[in-house]
Amino acid sequence: MYRRHFHLKERPFQLVPTPSYLFPSRCHQEALGHLTYALETGEGFVEVTGEVGTGKTTLLRTFLEGLDETVSVACIFNPTLNAVELLQSINRDFGIDAASSSRSDLTAALQRFLIENREMGKKALLVIDEAQNLSIEVLEELRLLSNLETTRAKLLQTVLCGQPELGEMLERYELRQLAQRISLACRLQPLSSEETHDYIIHRLKRASLGARGDLFTPRARAQVYRYSGGTPRVINICCDRALLCGYVAGKDRVDVGAVKKAVAELADRPYMDRTLLGRPLPAWGVAVLGVAIVFMAGFLVFGTSLWHPEATQRIPVAATDGAASTAPPATYGLFDLFDEAGVAESVPWGVRRIMGAWGHTLSASELPAIGDPYLLLSAVAAPLGMEVMPMDGDLDRAMAFGLPVLMLFGSGGQGPLAMVFEGAEEHGLLRFQSSKGIVELSKGDADRLWSGRALIACTNPLGFSEVVTERSGLQEVIALESALSRAGFHGVSVDGRFDVETLRAVHALQEAYGILSDGMVGDLTRVALAAALKNGLPGTPERVAAHDRQKGEIP
Template identity: 35%
Template sequence: MYQQYFGLSEAPFSIAVNPRYLFMSARHRDALAHLLYGVGAGGGFILLTGEVGTGKTTLNRCLLEQLPHDTDVAIILNPALNAMELLATVCDELGVAYNTEQHTLKSLTDALHRFLLDNYEQGRKTVLMIDEAQHLDFDVLEQIRLLTNLETHSEKLLQIILIGQPELAQMLARPELRQLNQRITARYNLEPLNLAETGAYIQHRLQVAGMTPDRQIFPPAVVRGIYRHTHGVPRLINVLCDRILLGAYGRNKQRADRATLRDAAREVLGEDRRRHAARWPWALAALVLIGCGIAWWVLDLQQEPTATAMPEVVAPAPAPAEQPAAVATAPAAAASAAVTAEQPATLAGAEAPVPQVAVPDADPAGMAATPATPLAWLQPPQQAQAQLWALYSDLPVPAELCADPAGRIACVEGEAATWDELAALSQPLLLDMVTPERFAAATLLLGIEGRRAWVALDAGVSEVALADLAPLWTGGYRHLWQVPVGFERPLAQGDSGPAVAAVALLFAQLDQQSRPLTDTRFNAALKQRVILFQRANGLEDDGVVGVQTLLKLNAALGIDVNAEQARARFARAGEG
C-alpha cells in the first residue's frame, strides 16, 4: 500500500523468510561461520540457538544456499513427531525407499544407513536440519543421537543441525542427554541486535527494497524508540517498522516521527495507554509516604534539646600574604608547561644550545620516551632495515630486506600520500627518507598519535612532530609480515597443498575451533569463511586468499608485530 508512496519496489519489512534481506551483523557472521565449520567438520551435531525472531531460520536458509552442490539436505520443520515418524520423514526428504505399509525403527534405520553409505561412496554429503528442536521429546533426541553412529572409519555419514530457542541448550545440558551434548562440534547462540545494528538493519532492508542510500525515513530518535520497544529482535523490528510506514503514509508524512512510533507500538505490540495511566495512583501514594517521612524527620530534629549546643567558632581567614607561593603560582606553571609541550622542535646553529624534542612523560603503552637530538631518527637505510628485521627474526639480516632465505618473512612495499594511510596499518614501518643534503636515509616509524609520531633511535624511542618528518619523507614505506607455510601465490577454491592447510588452521584458531574446515584442499566451506572475513574487514569479498587477506588475518591473530609491541621492545632496549 505504501511502497509507491515511499519510492519502494516491495514491502521492506515482511516477516516472511527471505535470504535476500539477510542483514549480516557481527553476530550473524559469527553464527554462519560456526555453521560452516560444523558442516565441514566431518560429522556430529551443530547447535544454533536464539530467541524468537532473531533470524535463525533466515540464517539457515542462507547456509543452505552456500552448501556445495554435492550435498543432500533433509529439513524437518515440524518436530512434533515420535521416533519412527521422524525417521520416516527423514527418509521421505532424502528420497530413501522403504516399505510404507510395514516398517519399524530397524528397517528405517537400515534403509537410511544404505543410502548414507551410497552417498559417501559417490563423494556426497548428507545434512539433516531440524527446526524448533526445543520441542523434541527425549526418546526422539536419543534416536537422533543414534543416527550419528552411522559412520566410516574417518567420518560421520550424517551431519545434524539442531535449531531452537535458548531452552534447547538448557535441555541438552541435562545429565541424561550428556552423550548427545558431547557430540556437538559447533554451537552458537544468536543474540538480538544492538542499537547501532538496529539502525543499520532498518536502513539495509529499505535499500534492498529500492530506497536510495541518501534518503532517511527513520530519524535517529525514532530508531532509538524502535530499539527500546523491540530490544533489537529483528522480527519485532519488522512488524513495528511496517506499521510505522503505514501510519506515516496515512498521515501524508515523508518521515517517521515519535507520534507515529507511539501509535504503532500501541497497535502492534499491545502497549495500552490505560496500562500506563493506571500506574499514577500508586506513584502518588509513594510520593505521599516519602513526604510524610521527611516531615517527621524535620520535626524530630527541631525538638532536640539545645542546651548542650556549642557556640560556633569562626576562624579568621588567612591574609593574602600567608598563602603559599607554590599554590599561587601552580596554575601559571602548568600553563607554561603546556605551552612548552606544544612547541615543535627546531634546529639550532652550532653556537646555540640544541633544543630537545618535547615528549610526554610516558608512552600510552607504558614506556618512557628517550629525548633525541635533532634528526637522530634519520638513519642509514641498512641500519634501519636491521632494526626492523630484528623485530621478526634472529637470523642475520639478508642483503635485500624483502628476501628471507627461509621464505617465512615477506616484505610489503607501498606508496602513501598522507599520514592517515600509515596510521591505519598499525605496524612498524620503514620510511624511505632523504637527508637535508639529499642522501638516501630511512626512519623506523613505531606508531602515530595525532600530529606526532614515535620513531626508533639507536637505543630507545623518541616522539617527533609529523611536521618535522614530512619534508624528508619520499612517500615510500615498507613493512614485514610472517607468511603461512608454503604460501607463494593467492589461493582459491580447488587449490591444494600445505599452504591451504596452513590458512585453514589460521581460521580455525581465529574462530577457536578444534578442527579446521579442510585438510589440504581449498573447499567451498573455506571459501565461504574467507568471504565472511573479507567483508568484515573491508576487503574485496572474492573468496581468494591473497596478501591483503593474510595481513588482516595475521593482525587479528596477533601474529605480526604491531606498532605498540615494537615500541615497547625499543623502549626496553633503551632502558638497558
C-alpha cells in the first residue's frame, strides 16, 4: 500500500528471515565469525542463543547461504521430534535412507554416509533451529551422534540455535555430558541505539528504488529504539506500521508522530504481547477470567469474610516512594487495590523501583511506551549494561538471590499487576503501586495470587553473556576472575587461567545461592555473581575453605 508512495521496491521491514537484509551489527558479525571458525576447525557443537526476534534464523540462513559444495548440510527447523523422527529427518536432508524406523539402522546409514562424505573431502553440518524445544531424549541422541568420528576428526558438526532457555536446559545435570562438548557459544543481543538507527537506514536502502535511507527522521528512529529496545523483530513491526501511518497522513517522511501513532495502535494488540515477550504469556484470561474469578480466587484463598462489605484486610500504605507513613495503616478490602488506575501504574512503578535499587533513578516520562513488562524492563536495562533474567515458575529461586524481583499477577482482566519483592527471602516485603498508595503485602499472602512470572534485572558482572568454563578464552576467564575477586574470593588470581582456585570459587558461589554446582558460569551463576557484588556473599568468603574441607576434592 505504501510502497509506491515512498518509492520502495518492496516492504523493507518484512518479518521473513531474508539473508540480504541481515544487518551486520557487532554481535551478529561475532556470531557469524564463531560459526565460520567452528566449521573450519571441526568443532563438534556450537551453541547460538538469543531472545525471540534478535535475528537468529536470519543469521543461520545467511551463514548457510555462504557455504559451498564442500559442506553437506542438514537443517532441522521444526525440532518437535522424537529420537527416531530426528534421525529420519537428518538422513532425509542428507539424501540417504530414511525409510527405516529402527534407530540402529538409521544411525548405521548415517555413519556410512558421513564416512563416504569425509573420504570425498567434504564436511557434514547439522543445523537445528528453535533447539530449546528439543526433548532430553533427542538431545541425548545428538550427543551420541557426536561419537561418530574418525581418529582424526568429527564426522558430524552440529549447530544448536535457540532461545535463552536452551542454555538453561544445557545446565541440567542429566545433560552435562552434552554441555561439555559445546566448544563455542555465542549470545545474540539487542541492537544498541546507534545500531538501531543504522539498521533502519540499512533496510530502507535495500528496499528503496533510489537507495534512500532517510525516510525516517532522526527523532523517529530514536522513538523506534525507545519502543523496541533494539530487538530487530520489534523494530520491523514498529517501522512497518509507522510507514503505513505516514502514508495515511500523506507525509513524505516518517516523523516521530507517525511512530508514536504506530506504537499506540500496536499496544492494544494481544498478538504483539505474545510476540514481543519472547515466550508465550501466561493466558491471563485463562488464569483470571475477569473480575468475577478474581473475587472467587479471593474467596478461596482468604476466606468467606471477603464477601462481606465490612470485611477488610489491614495493609500498611507508604506515604512516599521511599518511606512508610507514620500514620496508622489505612484499612482496605483486598480487591479495592485491583483497580484500573493501580494496575496501569504498577508495571512502570515496579520497573523504576528496580532500576533505582541499582542506582539508576528514572522518572515516569523517561520510560518508553512499551506495554509488556519484560520488554519494558529490558529496554530500560540494556542501555545501562544490565540484563533481564526471567524466573518463571520458581519464585523461591528468584528470591534466593536477594535482589529485587518484579513479580506479575493477574488482575481481573485489566492487564498484569506488578509487585516488587525486596529484602531477604525470609523477611522480605512485596510492594506495589496502587491508587491507594504504595502497598505492602507479606510473601505468604501475595504468592497465592502469583501468575508464575517473575523477572530479575541486574548488572552483568562479566560484560558478556557466554558461558565461561575451563575451555574459555583468556579475556573471558580474566573477567570472571576479576569479578570473583571483587566479590570476596581473595584466593582467586586474576591471571587468565581457569585453575583450581577459580573452580573452587565458582562452586562455592553456586552453592551459596542454591543453584546447580557444576563449575560453569552460565546465566544463573552470573546473577549470583551480580548479587554477591551488590550485597556481599551469603556468609563469608571462608565458604571456599569450608567447601574444600567438606568435599575433599573438586567434583
